[in-house]
Amino acid sequence: MSSADHGLPEDADEDQKGTIVSNEEWCEWLRKDLRSSPVYATHSALLDECCDIAARWRARFWERKALWGRIRRGRRLAKELAEVAPVIARTRAAIEALDLPEGSPKVVILDLCSGFGYLGMFLSELLPADKVERIVLVDIMWAPHNVERQEKHLNPEHVLDPNWPIRLTTSRANLKIPSDRRILARAFLAHGAPAMILGVHLCGMLSLRCIDLYNSCPGFFFLALKPCCLPKKLFANRGDVFEGANGHWFAAAAVAVVGKWNQGNWHGASRIELERKYHIWVANLSNFLAGGAPSAQAAAAAEERRAARLAEFKSQRRKEKHERRLANKSVDERAEIERLRPERELRDRRVTLTITPLSFAQLQLRCWLEVHTGTFVELR
Numbered sequence: 001m002s003s004a005d006h007g008l009p010e011d012a013d014e015d016q017k018g019t020i021v022s023n024e025e026w027c028e029w030l031r032k033d034l035r036s037s038p039v040y041a042t043h044s045a046l047l048d049e050c051c052d053i054a055a056r057w058r059a060r061f062w063e064r065k066a067l068w069g070r071i072r073r074g075r076r077l078a079k080e081l082a083e084v085a086p087v088i089a090r091t092r093a094a095i096e097a098l099d100l101p102e103g104s105p106k107v108v109i110l111d112l113c114s115g116f117g118y119l120g121m122f123l124s125e126l127l128p129a130d131k132v133e134r135i136v137l138v139d140i141m142w143a144p145h146n147v148e149r150q151e152k153h154l155n156p157e158h159v160l161d162p163n164w165p166i167r168l169t170t171s172r173a174n175l176k177i178p179s180d181r182r183i184l185a186r187a188f189l190a191h192g193a194p195a196m197i198l199g200v201h202l203c204g205m206l207s208l209r210c211i212d213l214y215n216s217c218p219g220f221f222f223l224a225l226k227p228c229c230l231p232k233k234l235f236a237n238r239g240d241v242f243e244g245a246n247g248h249w250f251a252a253a254a255v256a257v258v259g260k261w262n263q264g265n266w267h268g269a270s271r272i273e274l275e276r277k278y279h280i281w282v283a284n285l286s287n288f289l290a291g292g293a294p295s296a297q298a299a300a301a302a303e304e305r306r307a308a309r310l311a312e313f314k315s316q317r318r319k320e321k322h323e324r325r326l327a328n329k330s331v332d333e334r335a336e337i338e339r340l341r342p343e344r345e346l347r348d349r350r351v352t353l354t355i356t357p358l359s360f361a362q363l364q365l366r367c368w369l370e371v372h373t374g375t376f377v378e379l380r
């Protein structure tokens with residue numbers, strides 16, 4: 001069902017310049033749209049409540065035309081709301097059940113891979129402000145703090161609005177980088193605040209990294225994870241094993257698939273294969289949570305084994321590539337390649353530093369790190 005079926009404008013632009021409908025009419029359109037979604041059968045009361053909230057946003061942001069356009073984005077708001085409703089319901093139930101002792105720090109919620117941040121925006125309106133300190137929207141696409149936002153970055157204008165009942169903030173982090181995960185845990189749990197992790201539509205390895213973060217710190221008392229795409233075939237091709245710090249492991253081949261989206265169409269593994277592997281993926285992700293939080297040592301050991309396996313795979317691939325290259329060479333050419341090998345290996349380890357004088361007595365330091373293996377070569 002499209003919004004046009006209800007005689008209402010498709011996007012916010014038309015909303016403003018064409019048929020201007022009242023907030024009540026617009027809210028009714030949103031409600032009708034959501035009624036056609038399967039999730040309405042189980043979460044009708046919550047979705048109706050969220051429609052009222054969205055109508056209040058419409059009134060609040062109406063004068064900021066471009067911003068309201070980004071929030072509504074045609075049918076996007078309705079679609080996103082339907083997708084996050086089960087996570088909102090469980091998060092709300094967990095907060096309601098939480099008994100915070102007098103004077104203890106309030107809960108911090110991390111919404112991992114938040115994208116625009118619809119989940120956080122609805123939670124800000126629905127959760128009790130006396131129990132939740134703030135909601136942090138974590139994504140790789142926010143501009144880092146103290147760096148000017150560029151076109152490629154997410155625009156945080158809606159997040160910065162001062163009228164959110166529970167404060168929303170952004171945090172730029174790459175979840176695949178262990179130090180970024182450690183920084184997140186340190187930044188938001190250091191004051192002893194209990195914390196929740198939410199992750200909706202986390203593609204491939206991001207789901208694993210979300211669980212790593214959750215397991216890394218006992219301050220996290222709640223995790224809601226909705227995985228998205230399955231890991232890519234590459235992981236199976238190189239024989240990867242996914243291993244949790246609690247000792248659970250499984251072969252990447254059991255879940256990896258070939259395929260990609262192109263202009264809204266999936267090209268790759270069949271629906272049957274996708275469904276079968278998705279169930280295996282979810283069951284194994286759940287197993288990483290079994291047995292309580294693992295120790296930091298166990299997590300470090302698992303990470304070390306993963307890095308060692310990856311290094312071995314890369315070294316094997318380099319060897320195969322080298323052998324393929326040698327196969328076409330004459331005996332003399334091979335001997336010459338072997339003779340130059342030590343020099344080549346040394347060059348591959350070299351860190352080159354170039355100091356270029358600029359005008360106004362400034363110095364520009366350009367550091368070109370070829371392959372940093374810990375071997376520093378004297379500057380010539």
Ligand SMILES: C[S@@+](CC[C@H](N)C(=O)[O-])C[C@H]1O[C@@H](n2cnc3c(N)ncnc32)[C@H](O)[C@@H]1O
Pocket residue numbers: 080112113114115116138139140141173174175176199200201202203206228
């Ligand atoms: C499929 S979207 C999900 C967005 C939102 N949670 C939702 O359900 O609509 C995936 C999000 O993950 C973010 N992302 C991708 N790789 C990431 C990484 N390595 N670290 C943190 N965020 C990442 C993207 O910028 C994007 O916003």
